[in-house]
Amino acid sequence: MKELIRQIGFDDGFFRKSDERVPLVGCVVRGNDLVEGFIISSVSVDGDDATELLAELIDKSKFKDTLKVVFLKGVTLGGFNVVDIKALSDSVNMPVIVLLRKPPDMRRIKDAIKNVDNYEDKLRRMERAGRIFEIKRDRGRLFFQKAGVNKKDAIAIIEKCIKTGNIPESVRIAHMVASAMTLGESVRRA
């Protein structure tokens, strides 16, 4: 029997420089294709509350007890609100896997982040996300970082959670909802 994992994937919406907060959407999917629910909140732009917020949203959710993995699209939400994925994984007691379409350009990030409050802490949290791994798939390459799980298991989990394209189904749908919340209609790419 195929083991069905219950995944939650988060993504944030688009924002303007003047916005203080941006919508944050979590989508719960069983296996790779049964949408079971949503958590919708907001996260502060360039703030430092993303880790605690995600932990709280997951902890108080009715889905908590059956979730097996948390997916994020990048370690930053709402601009430079950087998630400490090790702390998040410890807090919710499950693997946290960060999907990346390409490895981050750290030089560009360091240049952009310098104008943001508390940027040294933010960079430290980015670095704590650790090594970037690569998966070569028929449909292209996929990069990820992870906490609370080894590389081999992380790859197996990612593969089980993809339905279409190169992204776990929960994150794919969370992205569409978050973009539609801020643009009126969903868009394919961040």
Place this chain on the structure above:
Amino acid sequence: MKELIRQIGFDDGFFRKSDERVPLVGCVVRGNDLVEGFIISSVSVDGDDATELLAELIDKSKFKDTLKVVFLKGVTLGGFNVVDIKALSDSVNMPVIVLLRKPPDMRRIKDAIKNVDNYEDKLRRMERAGRIFEIKRDRGRLFFQKAGVNKKDAIAIIEKCIKTGNIPESVRIAHMVASAMTLGESVRRA
């Protein structure tokens, strides 16, 4: 080869008496299980703009040309903002099918609607939704009204669009997103 229909299903969120508008979510699904996108807007509580709003959201959407059917959960959005499903079907040039968990209690509705502006027009639009049909399924009974399609084809379309439970997948997911937008976490039933 199984023909895949592209469905859009709309549902609204919860609201308080004091709210002027309520979130409106449309979910686009190919076949009965590939989520392709979302349209997110809002509709006025107890207003009279639901028909025009739905037509406009569909018409200006990038999904328009490939959509084959519009599903609604009941003919009312945002309290008593009643959709004229015949006018909507004519406008968007495709079937509009309204799903009901049980036939509406018209006596109770007539009693409640009397305090709302323009209630006679609203009742007329409700009546224009026409006869209520029933489908007996393994998982229970389902009721529907329809415009722009005959009964037999409507039943075939509904069956093609259900993945789980007794409700087309687009409406099932739209309901979860709309409820999470207003309550923070999705709930199963309206």
